[in-house]
Amino acid sequence: MTPQSYATLYQLTPQGLELFTRIMHGSAPEESLALNDRAFLEPLPGTGPFEARDYGSARELAAAVCKSLRERSPHELADRTGLWAWLTFVLRDCLFAKSGGIRKVGEMHRWYPSPPGDYQKAQRHLVRMPTLLYASLAEDADHLLLGKPSVHGELREQLTAQQDMLNRNFQKVARQLYYVDATDSFKRGAAGSGGGSARRLGTIRKQLDVTWDMTDMSAGQILKLLPPEFDAYR
Amino acid sequence: MRRSIRLTGRVQLAVSSFDLQLRDVGDRQVATLVLTDPDIQRNFPPDAAVRLKLVENKRVEILRFGTLGQGKIDVDVPSPRFQAPSCQIRIARNSAPEGLLLGSTTSWTYKAGDVQDGILQFATDDIHPRIWKLDLRPKEFPIVYFDQKLANAITWATSPIFLAFALPEVIREVFRYIFRNTDASRESEDWMKHWIGWSENMIPGTAMPIGDEDAFEDWVIGLVDTFLQKHDIARHAIAELGEGS
Numbered sequence: 001m002t003p004q005s006y007a008t009l010y011q012l013t014p015q016g017l018e019l020f021t022r023i024m025h026g027s028a029p030e031e032s033l034a035l036n037d038r039a040f041l042e043p044l045p046g047t048g049p050f051e052a053r054d055y056g057s058a059r060e061l062a063a064a065v066c067k068s069l070r071e072r073s074p075h076e077l078a079d080r081t082g083l084w085a086w087l088t089f090v091l092r093d094c095l096f097a098k099s100g101g102i103r104k105v106g107e108m109h110r111w112y113p114s115p116p117g118d119y120q121k122a123q124r125h126l127v128r129m130p131t132l133l134y135a136s137l138a139e140d141a142d143h144l145l146l147g148k149p150s151v152h153g154e155l156r157e158q159l160t161a162q163q164d165m166l167n168r169n170f171q172k173v174a175r176q177l178y179y180v181d182a183t184d185s186f187k188r189g190a191a192g193s194g195g196g197s198a199r200r201l202g203t204i205r206k207q208l209d210v211t212w213d214m215t216d217m218s219a220g221q222i223l224k225l226l227p228p229e230f231d232a233y234r
Numbered sequence: 235m236r237r238s239i240r241l242t243g244r245v246q247l248a249v250s251s252f253d254l255q256l257r258d259v260g261d262r263q264v265a266t267l268v269l270t271d272p273d274i275q276r277n278f279p280p281d282a283a284v285r286l287k288l289v290e291n292k293r294v295e296i297l298r299f300g301t302l303g304q305g306k307i308d309v310d311v312p313s314p315r316f317q318a319p320s321c322q323i324r325i326a327r328n329s330a331p332e333g334l335l336l337g338s339t340t341s342w343t344y345k346a347g348d349v350q351d352g353i354l355q356f357a358t359d360d361i362h363p364r365i366w367k368l369d370l371r372p373k374e375f376p377i378v379y380f381d382q383k384l385a386n387a388i389t390w391a392t393s394p395i396f397l398a399f400a401l402p403e404v405i406r407e408v409f410r411y412i413f414r415n416t417d418a419s420r421e422s423e424d425w426m427k428h429w430i431g432w433s434e435n436m437i438p439g440t441a442m443p444i445g446d447e448d449a450f451e452d453w454v455i456g457l458v459d460t461f462l463q464k465h466d467i468a469r470h471a472i473a474e475l476g477e478g479s
Contacts, residue, residue: 014403025447076314078291079367108414115411116291117318117371123292132292163289163320167296210244210335213326215287215296217333 001093003053009044009068011082012089016040020085021112024105033089044083046072052090058126058153059145061091062134065127074128074135078116084128085112095126095150110152123160124152133160140171143179146186154191158198164209165202172219173226174201177233187233195229204230245337247274252323254286256316256344258360263311267299267323274325275302278336281328288344290319301328317359318369318377319344343374353428354378354404358387366396368404370411375425378404398471402458409433409442409454416444436460 012020019040022028033040050068055061065087066074077083088095088111096105105111113128114121123129126149133141133156144156159165159174178190178198193199208214208225223234251271257264267286269275280303288295288311295316300306302325322341327334345357355377361367362381369377378400380387390396412426422430430442437460443449462468 027448073314075291075293079369114414115370117369119292120372121415129292136293160292163292164287164294166289166292166294212333213283213285213324213335213338214333215294215324216283216285216298216326221333 001052001054001097003051004090006050006052006090007043009047009050009065009083010035010041010086011044011080012041012085013039013082017082017085020089023089024108024111030092035090041082041086044072044077044080046070050087052094054094055091055149057145057147058130058149058151058156059134059142061094061127061149062130062145065131066135069131074131078122078128078132081113084125087127088112088125091127091149097150119163123156126150126152129156129160133166136166137168137171140168140175142181142184143175143186144171146179146184155186155198158191158202161202162206164215165205167215169217169219169222170205170214173222174198176219176223177201177230190233196231196233200229201226244335245277247323247325247337247339249323249339249342252339254321254323254344256311256319258315263313263315265297265309265311266307267297267309268307269305274337278302278325279327279329280304282325282336283328285324285326287322287324288316288319289321289341290316315360316344317361317379318357343371345377353425353432354408356380356388356391358382358384366390366400368407370408372415373423373425375428376404376408376411394467394470394474397465397467398462401467402462405458405461406454409450409457413442413444413447413450413454416442433457436464 016033019028019033023030023033035041048068048070050064055064092103096103107124109121109124110126113125116122130145130149133144144159147153155178159171164170178187180187190198204226212225214222248271251269251274253268253270255266257266265286280301282302284299284302284305286297286299288297295312297309297311299309320341321344323339324335325337327336353375355375357377357379359379360382361379362383365381365384367379369379378391380390384390408429412422412429416422416426433442437457440453440456443453
């Protein structure tokens with residue numbers, strides 16, 4: 001995509017959001033959302049410059065958004081639908097690159113931010129969720145933010161599906177199990193459904209949660225509780 | 235005769251055994267937790283840790299209220315402040331085996347004491363810079379928050395100004411949420427059924443379209459217009475604001 005710089009972050013107005021939705025559904029042309037028309041968008045006070053370009057990974061994109069947010073907390077802004085929709089729109093070539101002249105945007109929750117309280121869908125947004133994870137967990141979210149921003153990814157889906165998973169110590173465990181620092185990649189089998197996989201970690205976490213208060217346990221303590229099927233990943 | 239056997243040793247604690255309040259004290263938010271059931275102190279060791287888990291908008295915070303023997307009542311909540319977090323109280327061993335869960339409540343959503351019930355609920359909170367805000371969650375009735383700095387904030391729920399300028403957007407947003415989360419293969423949540431029931435009373439015989447975005451948008455515009463017409467909301471708003479030429 002051609003890089004485009006903006007002096008601040010912006011948020012779409014209700015009118016802009018309506019047009020954005022129609023564009024993403026393919027019933028309005030992309031050019032109709034003029035990014036200099038104040039009827040459609042307004043600057044978000046307290047934010048800094050942002051460059052819309054091809055980001056190599058979800059982590060790189062999340063770091064850029066956090067930098068533009070400056071002192072503003074992405075958690076406080078999680079329900080600013082207009083902000084996340086604007087980011088999605090200006091990053092559309094990075095998130096939903098055209099193929100054969102056609103842009104496939106996929107499931108709505110990937111591009112239209114669900115209410116942040118919707119724990120079943122909110123984590124699927126391709127800009128907001130990486131930003132929240134990066135802001136909360138920093139390097140402990142490395143394993144969740146691997147790969148292109150356009151890909152939600154099985155590991156992120158599995159390891160953010162339960163509210164209690166968004167705990168730094170639990171994510172430290174997951175990072176230790178599945179992430180390879182040297183190659184910035186996953187271990188083989190992590191995204192599968194076999195023994196010791198991320199999917200299994202979610203299941204086992206639920207079982208352990210009935211007996212242990214893992215919210216306040218260190219990553220080392222949690223690792224010790226895991227059954228032998230995780231040995232191959234330790 | 236049936237016997238229930240607990241395999242884990244964990245005791246299910248009633249939410250009513252605790253009184254939790256989230257209060258603003260100056261710039262800080264403070265959680266106040268009071269045990270209202272004396273059995274809890276009798277049934278667990280005094281060095282057991284009392285923790286409160288708060289979850290909202292993909293953020294988790296654990297507040298530590300000391301131990302049952304030497305408890306704290308007030309604990310600062312790290313910023314940014316929580317509004318209506320999901321809460322769970324957990325009592326865990328502090329001595330070996332450390333972290334063993336002795337008792338826990340189910341999770342519940344914290345709501346400030348002034349929430350008004352109905353299919354659309356109203357509450358006040360610090361939502362600056364906004365004056366009102368709609369909060370939608372998968373399993374609970376929608377809540378409209380008014381900023382607490384607004385004089386007599388909760389009375390705005392029935393003000394002709396709110397009904398004319400904000401409520402139509404609230405209705406549209408609630409139904410858009412229902413539309414996006416409805417398909418033929420699964421049952422709707424209870425609160426969604428109440429809203430669908432309300433729409434069927436408003437425009438009988440016209441069911442909410444499923445799966446067709448354009449048909450849905452036409453339907454919801456018709457619903458809002460009917461609502462405004464039935465309650466003569468424009469006339470009330472003009473009476474409040476004054477008639478122009």
